[in-house]
Amino acid sequence: MRTWLVFTVAAVLFAAPALADTWTEEGDATDLPPGQTTMGTNPLEAIYGYLDPDDADMFCVYVEDPSTFSATTCGMTYDTQLFLFDADGIGMSMNDDDPGGCGLQSTVTGAFLPGPGNYLVAIASYDWDPAGANGDIWEDSPYGQERAPDGPGAPGPVIGWGGTGFNDGDYTILLTGAGFCDEPTATEETSWGQVKALFR
Numbered sequence: 001m002r003t004w005l006v007f008t009v010a011a012v013l014f015a016a017p018a019l020a021d022t023w024t025e026e027g028d029a030t031d032l033p034p035g036q037t038t039m040g041t042n043p044l045e046a047i048y049g050y051l052d053p054d055d056a057d058m059f060c061v062y063v064e065d066p067s068t069f070s071a072t073t074c075g076m077t078y079d080t081q082l083f084l085f086d087a088d089g090i091g092m093s094m095n096d097d098d099p100g101g102c103g104l105q106s107t108v109t110g111a112f113l114p115g116p117g118n119y120l121v122a123i124a125s126y127d128w129d130p131a132g133a134n135g136d137i138w139e140d141s142p143y144g145q146e147r148a149p150d151g152p153g154a155p156g157p158v159i160g161w162g163g164t165g166f167n168d169g170d171y172t173i174l175l176t177g178a179g180f181c182d183e184p185t186a187t188e189e190t191s192w193g194q195v196k197a198l199f200r
């Protein structure tokens, strides 16, 4: 009983870093809705993960305020693309090469979002692209703009990915105006309640 209690307390303490303001990809994140759920205490300031060339990673995030929301891979060294979808996988916007001039990395904002809510942020290497039933949801170019869906598969929903990916490696998506898809307040209270109950 005592040993089990120690393990329980240790598990709660070791679980604490997962509640920080970042999310690290668990396994390989799916490339289709509903995306990988992010869980923690707001704000969500960064997502860390790993990409293969022919891979995309999709994460559910909460957009608190579209006017302050941004997601960027500026600071990375390989050629990325970022995509925003609504919770059903309908394309909202994408960017290949940052309009602000940071290079081949990507930045998307809340400019094309209708309001606060849960959205899907997806990252892929250039040139691995999301497709709807009728083809690519976005054209490849112009590269240096954030664009609403403009391809034959627009607006979606996204049902698959294709093309040719050229890069692989670790990535960091930096976020502003974002929160976690799920906030685990109830779970946290339950955990501490269970620990406290054991001391009675």
Ligand SMILES: [Ca+2]
Pocket (backbone or CB within 6 Å): 025, 027, 028, 029, 049, 050, 051, 052, 055, 056, 057
């Ligand atoms: Ca991945």
Ligand SMILES: [Ca+2]
Pocket (backbone or CB within 6 Å): 028, 029, 030, 031, 055, 056, 057, 058
């Ligand atoms: Ca993936």
Ligand SMILES: [Ca+2]
Pocket (backbone or CB within 6 Å): 079, 080, 081, 095, 096, 097, 098, 104, 105, 106, 126
């Ligand atoms: Ca790019």
